Amino acid sequence: MMKLESMLRANNQVTDYKINIHQIKSFEMFFVKGKLETVRRTNTCDTQVTVYVSHGEFLGNADFLVYPSTTDEELAELISQAAAKAMLIDNKPYSLPEDETGTYNVESNFAGIRPEDLAATISNIVFDANKLPNGSLNSVEVFLNQHQETVINSRGLNKSQVRYDAMVEAIPTYNGKEQSVELYEQYNFSSLDEASLHQEIADMMLAVKARYEASKPQQKLECKVVLNKQELKELFFSISNHLRYSSVYTHSTVFKKGDAIQKEPTGDSISITMAGAVEGNVRSTKFDSDGLSLGQQKIVEKGKVLAYFGDNQYGQYLGETPTGSLRCLCADTGSLTQEDLDEAPYLEVISMSGLQVDFFSDYIGGEVRLAYYHDGQKLIPVTGISISGSVSQVLNTIRLSSKTATQDGYTGPDKALLSDMKIF
Amino acid sequence: MGFSQFLDSRRDRAKALVKILKEQFSYVSILGADSKSTAIRVDASTSNISNGQDTECGFVVKLNNGSCFFEYAMDDIGEDVATLAEEIKEAFSASAALKQASIEHISLKDEPLVQSFARASDLHEYSDAQLLDFCQKTQKELQGKSENILNAMVALNTMEVSKLFISQNRELDQDYAFIGGVLVLVYRENEKVVQVYNFEGSQNVADVMAALPSKMDALVDRAHHLGYAKPIEPGVYDVITDPSITGLIAHEAFGHGVEMDQFVKDRALAKQYVGQYVASPICNMKDGAASALSIASYFFDDDGVLAGDTQIIKDGILVTGISDLASASQLGTSPTGNGRRQSTRRKAYTRMTNTFFEKGTDKLEDMIASIKHGYMLFETDNGMEDPKNWAIQCVAQYGIEIVDGKLTENYVSPVVMSGYVPDLLKSISMISDDFEICGSGFCGKGYKEWVRVSDGGPALKARVKLG
Numbered sequence: 001m002m003k004l005e006s007m008l009r010a011n012n013q014v015t016d017y018k019i020n021i022h023q024i025k026s027f028e029m030f031f032v033k034g035k036l037e038t039v040r041r042t043n044t045c046d047t048q049v050t051v052y053v054s055h056g057e058f059l060g061n062a063d064f065l066v067y068p069s070t071t072d073e074e075l076a077e078l079i080s081q082a083a084a085k086a087m088l089i090d091n092k093p094y095s096l097p098e099d100e101t102g103t104y105n106v107e108s109n110f111a112g113i114r115p116e117d118l119a120a121t122i123s124n125i126v127f128d129a130n131k132l133p134n135g136s137l138n139s140v141e142v143f144l145n146q147h148q149e150t151v152i153n154s155r156g157l158n159k160s161q162v163r164y165d166a167m168v169e170a171i172p173t174y175n176g177k178e179q180s181v182e183l184y185e186q187y188n189f190s191s192l193d194e195a196s197l198h199q200e201i202a203d204m205m206l207a208v209k210a211r212y213e214a215s216k217p218q219q220k221l222e223c224k225v226v227l228n229k230q231e232l233k234e235l236f237f238s239i240s241n242h243l244r245y246s247s248v249y250t251h252s253t254v255f256k257k258g259d260a261i262q263k264e265p266t267g268d269s270i271s272i273t274m275a276g277a278v279e280g281n282v283r284s285t286k287f288d289s290d291g292l293s294l295g296q297q298k299i300v301e302k303g304k305v306l307a308y309f310g311d312n313q314y315g316q317y318l319g320e321t322p323t324g325s326l327r328c329l330c331a332d333t334g335s336l337t338q339e340d341l342d343e344a345p346y347l348e349v350i351s352m353s354g355l356q357v358d359f360f361s362d363y364i365g366g367e368v369r370l371a372y373y374h375d376g377q378k379l380i381p382v383t384g385i386s387i388s389g390s391v392s393q394v395l396n397t398i399r400l401s402s403k404t405a406t407q408d409g410y411t412g413p414d415k416a417l418l419s420d421m422k423i424f
Numbered sequence: 425m426g427f428s429q430f431l432d433s434r435r436d437r438a439k440a441l442v443k444i445l446k447e448q449f450s451y452v453s454i455l456g457a458d459s460k461s462t463a464i465r466v467d468a469s470t471s472n473i474s475n476g477q478d479t480e481c482g483f484v485v486k487l488n489n490g491s492c493f494f495e496y497a498m499d500d501i502g503e504d505v506a507t508l509a510e511e512i513k514e515a516f517s518a519s520a521a522l523k524q525a526s527i528e529h530i531s532l533k534d535e536p537l538v539q540s541f542a543r544a545s546d547l548h549e550y551s552d553a554q555l556l557d558f559c560q561k562t563q564k565e566l567q568g569k570s571e572n573i574l575n576a577m578v579a580l581n582t583m584e585v586s587k588l589f590i591s592q593n594r595e596l597d598q599d600y601a602f603i604g605g606v607l608v609l610v611y612r613e614n615e616k617v618v619q620v621y622n623f624e625g626s627q628n629v630a631d632v633m634a635a636l637p638s639k640m641d642a643l644v645d646r647a648h649h650l651g652y653a654k655p656i657e658p659g660v661y662d663v664i665t666d667p668s669i670t671g672l673i674a675h676e677a678f679g680h681g682v683e684m685d686q687f688v689k690d691r692a693l694a695k696q697y698v699g700q701y702v703a704s705p706i707c708n709m710k711d712g713a714a715s716a717l718s719i720a721s722y723f724f725d726d727d728g729v730l731a732g733d734t735q736i737i738k739d740g741i742l743v744t745g746i747s748d749l750a751s752a753s754q755l756g757t758s759p760t761g762n763g764r765r766q767s768t769r770r771k772a773y774t775r776m777t778n779t780f781f782e783k784g785t786d787k788l789e790d791m792i793a794s795i796k797h798g799y800m801l802f803e804t805d806n807g808m809e810d811p812k813n814w815a816i817q818c819v820a821q822y823g824i825e826i827v828d829g830k831l832t833e834n835y836v837s838p839v840v841m842s843g844y845v846p847d848l849l850k851s852i853s854m855i856s857d858d859f860e861i862c863g864s865g866f867c868g869k870g871y872k873e874w875v876r877v878s879d880g881g882p883a884l885k886a887r888v889k890l891g
Contacts, residue, residue: 032689036526041515042497042769062473067481068500085473088556139689169870182812186871250467251574251610254617353808353817358838360618365891367817367842386842388658388891424658424891
C-alpha cells in the first residue's frame with residue numbers, strides 16, 4: 001500500500017486519490033432436496049484506486065483496479081491512464097473528506113466462529129424448522145461473508161472496518177396429492193438469532209401449506225389490503241430513493257424539500273430516518289466508500305420531505321453537508337393494532353412476485369402469490385390475484401402497525417393497512 | 425484487443441494445479457476470467473469514466489469426487505502451485521459442514537477439446553476520449569430536443585471478455601467484446617415527471633454510434649406521450665406485444681421454468697410437461713449463446729461446455745430445457761452450454777442467454793387490425809418468475825390502446841401483466857413475421873446472481889390480465 005500511495009503521489013497530474021480495499025472471505029453451502037450439492041469458499045480482494053485531477057475550473061476523476069498480479073510498471077501506467085481520463089471529465093469541484101482515521105467492527109456475533117461451523121449450524125436450524133407433514137425445503141443456500149474494508153485518501157483519511165453478513169435462501173415446498181407448490185424466502189442477517197431464523201422458516205412452511213390450499217376467489221374482493229415487512233421495505237425504500245442527493249441533482253425525483261408525500265393524510269403520518277448502522281440491520285456500516293462517517297438523517301417527517309441524503313459529491317453539489325451513503329432505513333411505527341384489523345374484512349398479502357412502486361407513474365401493485373382473506377370470522381388463503389392502486393392515494397390513508405420488524409435494511413412497522421387498492 | 429496476456433501467463437500454472445488436484449479428485453477444472461469494462465456517462469451537469477460492472481479478474485477451481493461439488497475462488501494462481509493445491513484441499517477437509525448427506529453418483533465427462541475462440545470488434549479503434557466525445561455531443565443534441573427535458577443522459581458501456589478454461593482434457597480460451605449504448609430522459613410535461621430510456625448494442629462501437637442518435641426523436645415523443653399516460657383499468661385484454669415484451673414473456677414466463685437446475689430441485693413444473701403442449705401450436709421458442717449475437721453470446725460457458733442453440737418449444741410442445749454441468753450430471757443429460765456465473769466469485773447455475781420466440785407468418789398491421797379493444801405493450805421494465813407454479817409478473821413501461829383495429833393516442837403506464845403461464849402461452853393466436861432481440865438488462869436467480877441476458881422475438885397477439 002505504501003508503494004501504491006507513493007506512486008500516486010509521484011504522478012504530477014494526480015491532485016488527489018482514494019484507495020478502496022475490500023477483502024471478502026466467504027463460505028457457502030448449497031443443498032438440493034436436503035442433500036449437500038456444492039460447497040464453496042472464496043478468498044478475494046479488490047483494490048480500487050480513484051484518481052482526482054484538478055484542471056482549470058474543473059475536477060475530473062477516473063478509477064482502476066489493482067490485482068495481486070499487477071506489476072510496478074503496470075501500476076505506473078494505470079495511474080497515468082487514469083489521470084489522462086480524469087483530465088477529460090469536466091465536473092464541478094468538490095472536496096474529499098479529510099483527516100479522519102479509525103478502525104471499527106460492525107456488531108455481529110459471527111466473529112470468532114469458524115464459518116464452516118456457523119454455516120452448518122444455520123443449515124441445521126433451517127432444516128429443523130420444517131415440521132410440516134408433506135413439507136420440504138427443495139433448495140437451501142447459505143452464504144456467509146466476512147468483509148474487511150479500508151478507505152484511504154490523499155487528505156489523511158484512513159478507516160477500516162470488519163463486518164459480517166449472512167444470507168439464507170430457502171424454498172419452502174408443500175407436496176400435496178394434487179400438486180406441489182412453493183414460496184420463496186430470502187433471509188439476511190448479520191448476527192445469528194437462532195430462534196428468529198427458526199421461526200422465520202417455520203412460518204414460511206405454514207404459509208406454503210396455505211398456498212397449496214389457496215384458490216382464486218370466486219367473487220371479486222373489495223376490501224382493504226395489508227402489506228407485510230417485505231413489501232413495506234420496497235415501499236419505503238422507493239420513497240427514500242427519490243430523496244438521494246444524486247436523484248435530486250439529476251432531477252430523477254418527484255419530490256423536493258417541503259413537499260408532502262402524504263398530501264391529504266387521513267391515516268398515520270410517515271416519518272423516515274436513514275442511518276448508517278442500526279442494531280440488527282444487515283446493511284449496517286460505519287463509513288461509506290468515500291470514508292464519510294455515517295450517522296442518521298431524518299428525511300421525511302410527518303408526511304413531508306424534510307431533507308435529502310447521499311454521497312459526498314452530489315451532497316456538495318446541492319450545497320448540503322453530505323450525510324454519506326446511508327443504507328439502513330428506519331420508519332416510524334403507527335397506531336394500527338390487531339384489534340383495528342379485526343374490525344373489518346381485509347386481504348393480508350403474504351407473498352408477491354414483487355411489489356411494484358413507481359412514483360413517476362403513481363402506481364403501486366403486483367401479482368399476489370399468497371394472501372389471506374380475513375372475512376371477519378375466518379382466514380381464507382387465496383392466490384391467482386393481483387392488486388393495484390395509486391401510490392399517492394394509498395399513502396394518504398395508510399395505517400401503520402405499532403409493532404416493529406426488520407427486513408434486509410428496513411426497520412419499521414411490521415404491517416400496513418392500505419385503502420383504495422383494486423383487487424382483481 | 426486480444427486474449428488476456430494475464431490469463432495466458434497463468435495457463436501453465438492452471439494446468440499444473442489441475443494435475444496436482446487430480447491426484448485427489450476425479451474431476452478438476454479451472455475457469456479464469458480477465459474482463460475489462462468501462463462505463464462512460466454524460467448528463468446535463470456531470471460526466472464520468474469508471475470501471476464498468478462487468479470488470480473482473482480471478483479464478484475458480486471446481487472439484488468433484490462423485491458426490492458434492494467443491495469450488496474455491498481466488499484472485500490469482502501464484503508461482504507456488506503446490507502450496508496453493510494444499511490450501512485448496514485443506515479448505516474442504518473434514519468439518520461439521522461437510523458431514524451432511526451429499527448428492528451421489530455424480531459422473532462428469534471431460535471430453536478432449538483444445539480450441540481458441542475470438543470475435544472481431546472495432547472497440548480497440550476507439551479511445552476513451554473519442555467515446556466520451558460521442559457521449560457529450562449526443563447528450564447536448566438530445567438535451568436540446570425539448571425544453572421539457574429536465575436531464576438527458578447518454579452512456580456507453582464497453583465490455584471485453586477473456587476467459588480460460590482448463591481441465592485434464594480441455595483447454596479452451598475465448599475473447600470477445602460487446603458495447604451497449606443507452607439514452608435516458610428525465611422529462612416533465614403536464615405537471616408529471618417521466619423517465620424513459622432506449623438501448624442499442626453491438627460488438628462494434630460504430631454500430632452503436634450510428635444507431636443511438638437515430639433513436640432520439642422517438643424517445644422524446646414517447647416521453648411526451650407518457651406525460652399524459654393514465655393508469656390502465658385492470659382487466660383481461662387482447663394485447664399485442666412488441667419484441668421487448670415478447671422477450672420478457674419468453675424469459676420470465678417460460679425461460680426460468682426450463683432451467684434444469686430447477687428440475688433437479690423439483691422446482692419447475694415444466695419437468696412434468698416435456699413432450700406435451702405448453703403453448704399455442706404456432707409457438708416456437710429457443711435459448712442459446714449460439715442462437716443469436718448479443719451481449720449474452722459466448723463461445724463456451726463457465727463449465728467449459730460449448731455454446732448451445734436449444735429448441736425449447738417446437739410447435740407448442742415442450743422439447744427440452746437448458747442446463748449447466750452440475751444439473752445435467754444429476755439428471756443424466758448432456759449440458760446445453762448454459763452454465764453461467766455472475767463472476768468467478770459466484771457459483772455456476774443454469775442460466776438463460778439469448779431467449780426468444782421464433783418469428784411467425786402474420787403481419788403486425790393485421791394483428792393490430794384484428795383487435796376490437798385492447799393494448800399494444802412496449803418496453804420491458806422488469807419481471808419475476810415462478811417456475812414451480814407458473815405464475816407470472818411482467819411489467820411493461822407503457823401500453824397504447826387499440827380501438828377498432830387501430831392504435832390510438834391513449835397511453836397507459838405502467839402496465840403489469842400477470843396470470844398463469846399456460847393460459848398466456850396457449851392464448852397466443854398470431855405471431856408477426858419480423859424479429860428483434862435486445863440485451864439491455866441483467867437477469868437474477870431469485871434476487872441474486874446477476875448475468876447479462878438478451879431476449880426478444882416477433883410481436884405476439886395474446887390475451888392476458890393487465891393491471
